[in-house]
Amino acid sequence: MKILQAPTSQGSLGKNKGCELAPAAILKELRKKIETELVAVDSLNIEVTQENIFKAVDKEKGNCILLGGDHSITQASFHAFSKHYKKPGLLMFDAHPDCTNNFKTTHEDFVHVLISEGILDPQRFAQVGIRAGAPQELAFLKDHNVRVYFMDRIQNIEYLCDEIMEYFLDCDGLYITVDIDVLDPSQAPGTGYLEPAGMTTRELLYFLQRLKTLQQFKMVDIVEVNPEKDVNAITVRTAARIVQEFL
Numbered sequence: 001m002k003i004l005q006a007p008t009s010q011g012s013l014g015k016n017k018g019c020e021l022a023p024a025a026i027l028k029e030l031r032k033k034i035e036t037e038l039v040a041v042d043s044l045n046i047e048v049t050q051e052n053i054f055k056a057v058d059k060e061k062g063n064c065i066l067l068g069g070d071h072s073i074t075q076a077s078f079h080a081f082s083k084h085y086k087k088p089g090l091l092m093f094d095a096h097p098d099c100t101n102n103f104k105t106t107h108e109d110f111v112h113v114l115i116s117e118g119i120l121d122p123q124r125f126a127q128v129g130i131r132a133g134a135p136q137e138l139a140f141l142k143d144h145n146v147r148v149y150f151m152d153r154i155q156n157i158e159y160l161c162d163e164i165m166e167y168f169l170d171c172d173g174l175y176i177t178v179d180i181d182v183l184d185p186s187q188a189p190g191t192g193y194l195e196p197a198g199m200t201t202r203e204l205l206y207f208l209q210r211l212k213t214l215q216q217f218k219m220v221d222i223v224e225v226n227p228e229k230d231v232n233a234i235t236v237r238t239a240a241r242i243v244q245e246f247l
Contacts, residue, residue: 001246003027003036003065004056010046011072011107016192018228022239023067025227029240034247046105050076057081057219062088062173065246067239068223070192071098071107074177079119081219085173089124089216090114091164093204094179095195097130097137097148107224115144122146124171126164128207129154129182132195157203161210174216176208178242179224180235188238190230201238208245220246 005023009016020041027036039056042048053076057064062081066073071094082088092098092111099112114120122144131151133141141148147167154160168174181191184198211217225239 012070022225066221075110089171093182190235
């Protein structure tokens, strides 16, 4: 799969500045020759950056690996992805629901925007690893009947993975978005929001190794890795390991 780089922290509201360095750091850690394309970032206009991400993903017909950057990039990316499928689905690994408000181009709101604008069908959407949702976010998810797997209720990951894979069989195109903060801070310290009691790297890789075998799987992004906040490059190396799974 071709790798697209979206080196921007514009949508992080200043809370994860440094994550724009992640794509280059992850590719350096991979230490192999890979087909890649750098998406143009307009540092003065986030809307232009989003449009450039949309065009880049659209050109690949939604079949690629996208490296962020903050999680707002998924708004433009999934929008482009959805154009190429009749029943596009989105599976999100994250500590946060990211649906605070209906404000465009922020990493705290992109889910709200995608659902509110009819780009994402909430019945073809699931979140895994949530453990830090604001009351209005939880209310939004409940109102739209979104399938949410809270971290404190995850026990048997094999059973859960079976359930999730079955859930997305109705889709003709599955997009997976991985916010690195789904992992416990001990596993991924290099990110903007450190939420205790998260997944282990082994658990996340188990999910991804199985999910990528689905015929419906087409695209993945990895976001919110911040090399400037990392410790001994643990988080960058973990992100590189995730990318390696899809090459």
